Amino acid sequence: MANITIDKACCKGCNICLSACPKKVFVKSKKRNNYGTSMPDVNKPESCVVCRMCERLCPDGAIDVEGE
Ligand code: SF4
Numbered sequence: 496m497a498n499i500t501i502d503k504a505c506c507k508g509c510n511i512c513l514s515a516c517p518k519k520v521f522v523k524s525k526k527r528n529n530y531g532t533s534m535p536d537v538n539k540p541e542s543c544v545v546c547r548m549c550e551r552l553c554p555d556g557a558i559d560v561e562g563e
Pocket residue numbers: 501505506507508509510511512513534535552553554555556557558
């Protein structure tokens with residue numbers, strides 16, 4: 496299973512990753528980033544196919560996907 500992390504120091508809560516992920520791994524959450532705005536959470540890491548679209552499309556480089 497992939498290990499997916501979102502860096503709360505970088506994420507600005509744009510939610511682009513929610514639409515970028517073909518497997519709907521990310522969900523909106525009540526978590527707060529360091530800017531104090533809502534940030535997504537990783538909901539279904541077992542569904543990740545390690546396509547890395549989220550890493551590529553996150554404008555702030557906040558997502559890290561480890562896996563094969
Ligand atoms: S795309 Fe990046 S900056 Fe935008 S909500 Fe997702 S992790 Fe945060």
